[in-house]
Structure formats: C-alpha cells, structure tokens
Amino acid sequence: MSTLSEVYRDNPLHPQHIIPLDFESAHTVPESHIWPETNDFQHSGWSNGELSIPVIDLMDPNVVEHIGHACETWGMFQVIGHGVCLSLLEEVEAEARRLFELPARQKMKALRSPGGATGYGTARITPFFSKNMWHEGFTIMGSCVDHAKELWPRNYKRFCDTMVEYQKKMKALAYQLWLLVLKSLDIQEKDVTWAASLQHSEAALQLNSYPCCPDPDRVLGLAPHTDTLLLTIVHQSDSNGLQVFKDGVLGWVSVSPIAGALVVNVGDLLHIVSNARFLTAYHRVVANQACHRVSIAYFYGPPAESELVPILPKLQAPCYRSLTVKEYVSVKAKHLEKALSLIRI
Numbered sequence: 001m002s003t004l005s006e007v008y009r010d011n012p013l014h015p016q017h018i019i020p021l022d023f024e025s026a027h028t029v030p031e032s033h034i035w036p037e038t039n040d041f042q043h044s045g046w047s048n049g050e051l052s053i054p055v056i057d058l059m060d061p062n063v064v065e066h067i068g069h070a071c072e073t074w075g076m077f078q079v080i081g082h083g084v085c086l087s088l089l090e091e092v093e094a095e096a097r098r099l100f101e102l103p104a105r106q107k108m109k110a111l112r113s114p115g116g117a118t119g120y121g122t123a124r125i126t127p128f129f130s131k132n133m134w135h136e137g138f139t140i141m142g143s144c145v146d147h148a149k150e151l152w153p154r155n156y157k158r159f160c161d162t163m164v165e166y167q168k169k170m171k172a173l174a175y176q177l178w179l180l181v182l183k184s185l186d187i188q189e190k191d192v193t194w195a196a197s198l199q200h201s202e203a204a205l206q207l208n209s210y211p212c213c214p215d216p217d218r219v220l221g222l223a224p225h226t227d228t229l230l231l232t233i234v235h236q237s238d239s240n241g242l243q244v245f246k247d248g249v250l251g252w253v254s255v256s257p258i259a260g261a262l263v264v265n266v267g268d269l270l271h272i273v274s275n276a277r278f279l280t281a282y283h284r285v286v287a288n289q290a291c292h293r294v295s296i297a298y299f300y301g302p303p304a305e306s307e308l309v310p311i312l313p314k315l316q317a318p319c320y321r322s323l324t325v326k327e328y329v330s331v332k333a334k335h336l337e338k339a340l341s342l343i344r345i
C-alpha cells in the first residue's frame with residue numbers, strides 16, 4: 001500500500017529477529033533477554049515537578065510558545081485539552097490488550113513477514129542490539145483486515161473499526177500539532193513544499209505490549225531510540241515505563257502517566273526540517289513486575305517521496321543535506337542511530 005512499506009521490503013529482517021518470546025510461558029528471564037551492566041533502569045528517572053517533560057494544554061492561549069519551548073528543550077511533551085475522548089483511548093487500549101492476551105501460537109498467525117512492515121512481531125530496531133527486548137508489537141499501515149482475520153476469523157471487525165477510528169482522530173490531532181509547530185518556528189505552511197501532501201500522510205500505528213517481567217531490573221522493554229518520522233503521539237495508559245534522555249545532569253527521566261493526556265515526541269524528520277533547532281527525543285521503555293503495560297503509538301510524516309529541506313532562518317547554514325523521506329528511512333533502517341550523522345553537512 002504505502003511506499004514506506006517498500007523501504008522495509010528492501011531492508012528485510014531475519015526471521016529470528018521477528019518472533020517475540022512466548023512471554024506467557026516464560027517464568028524466568030532467558031539469557032537472550034538479560035541486558036548487561038544496565039541496572040540503572042528503575043532507579044534513574046526523575047519524575048517530579050520541574051524534572052519532568054512539560055504538560056501543555058492545547059486550549060492555552062500561549063500554546064505556540066509552549067510547544068516551541070518544549071521541542072527545543074526536551075523534544076517531548078504531554079498534551080491535554082486535545083479533544084480525543086477518553087472512551088476512544090480506553091477502547092483502543094482494550095483492543096490492543098485483547099490482541100496481546102491471545103495465546104502465542106494464535107498471535108503467530110499474524111506474524112510480520114521478513115520483508116513486511118505490518119503485523120505481529122518484535123520492534124524493528126531489534127537486530128541492532130545483541131539482547132532481545134521484553135516487548136511484542138503489532139504494526140498497522142493501511143488496512144489491518146488481513147491480519148485481524150487471522151487472529152479472529154469471525155470477529156475481526158471490532159478491532160479494525162476501532163483502529164480506523166483511532167487513526168482518523170490521531171491524524172487530525174497530528175495535523176493540528178504540526179500547524180502549531182510551524183507557527184512556533186515562524187514558518188508559513190505555504191513555504192513548506194511538501195506541506196499539502198501531509199493530507200496524504202504516511203502514518204503507522206504501533207500497538208506495544210510489555211508483559212509483566214519476573215526480573216524487571218535486568219531487561220529492557222524497548223531499547224533507547226529516536227522515532228523516525230515527524231511526530232509521534234503516544235497513548236501510554238496508566239503504567240510507568242517510558243523514559244526520555246535529558247542531556248546534562250538529569251539523564252533518564254520518567255514520563256509519568258497522566259489520565260487522558262497524550263505524549264508527543266519530536267521525531268528525526270522534524271529535527272531535520274527544523275535545522276536541528278528541535279531535539280529528536282531519545283527514549284526507552286523499562287519493564288515492570290506488577291502489570292502488563294500496553295501503549296499505542298501513532299507515527300506521522302509526509303509521503304515517502306517528499307523531499308525534506310531544512311527550513312532556515314536568515315543567514316543560517318543547513319545542518320543536514322536535503323533528501324527524501326524514503327531515503328532517510330532507508331539510511332535509518334541500515335544504520336539506526338548513525339543515520340543523522342551520516343546526512344550531516
């Protein structure tokens with residue numbers, strides 16, 4: 001369907017990097033999932049007052065300044081007053097849980113193929129790390145009917161309808177955030193050559209599952225990474241786990257759940273077009289023993305063929321060379337964290 005899928009088809013993964021652990025049967029943590037020398041997971045993580053990411057009310061008259069400031073200092077913030085109703089957030093989370101609670105052999109029927117972009121499986125960044133994550137995911141790009149039919153042959157409609165409805169709401173919210181971001185950069189929409197194409201944006205919905213872990217201090221839910229596209233909107237439900245890296249003294253900072261709030265990340269593409277003024281959020285997820293954490297992430301960006309050009313204030317030189325979305329996604333699929341430095345001028 002989308003040309004982003006083509007990029008992933010051209011960068012296939014090995015089957016052993018796609019199949020998650022059968023977490024239900026794992027009563028101890030296997031060697032393959034024990035991360036070395038990183039026992040800082042639970043104890044780092046500030047999360048009070050000034051030491052947490054900003055919470056921004058979209059109805060606030062100064063919302064543009066707040067968003068600009070948050071993107072410059074954290075690359076991540078939480079939004080309230082976004083107009084997405086709580087019942088839809090609860091519904092999409094309940095559907096995600098319904099999927100992940102299926103027995104492993106059932107979920108395997110919707111396994112992502114080696115060159116595929118969609119379906120059940122590990123996180124795409126898995127091959128870059130020597131240890132596996134305490135995580136399983138389900139990726140949706142375009143229609144999820146074929147995979148959902150494998151999971152629930154007679155009863156797939158509720159899942160798909162919820163995902164369609166949720167993506168519609170996320171797309172509208174992402175566009176609203178994008179316009180606020182442009183304002184904060186003092187840029188007119190008409191000056192961005194690919195702005196109109198955002199109507200046909202290439203988006204992905206990722207359902208994430210972090211099962212209860214018998215030994216959470218020795219595993220990682222999701223390894224540190226930055227998101228690739230423009231913006232990510234995350235519904236993280238009510239359990240801790242998400243952390244963002246803040247340069248300087250703070251290190252890993254917990255992103256405390258706020259009921260009804262959504263977490264917004266600056267992705268690499270927004271970092272590039274802002275000419276490095278906005279930080280791309282480097283984040284990770286730690287595991288926990290008590291509950292099965294589920295999150296739903298919506299990735300928003302321009303169509304794959306769009307040419308990204310850093311938007312420059314007067315007299316500023318571009319930090320990155322111009323390239324298409326597709327080209328960047330492909331560089332990232334091959335080099336992960338090194339991708340940004342490879343396109344630096």
Ligand SMILES: C=C1C[C@]23C[C@H]1CC[C@H]2[C@@]12CCC[C@@](C)(C(=O)O1)[C@H]2[C@@H]3C(=O)O
Pocket residue numbers: 004123124125126139203204206225226227228229299
């Ligand atoms: C459109 C996207 C964005 C993807 C790839 C593709 C579909 C799945 C997304 C994630 C979801 C989990 C973390 C991440 C890092 C991963 O491994 O897969 C994300 C990645 C990215 O932001 O690069």
Ligand SMILES: O=C(O)CCC(=O)C(=O)O
Pocket residue numbers: 206208222227234236242283285294295297
């Ligand atoms: O689970 C979370 O809170 C974050 C997930 C995430 O970082 C992602 O899907 O890219």
Ligand SMILES: [Fe+2]
Pocket residue numbers: 225226227232283
């Ligand atoms: Fe992420």
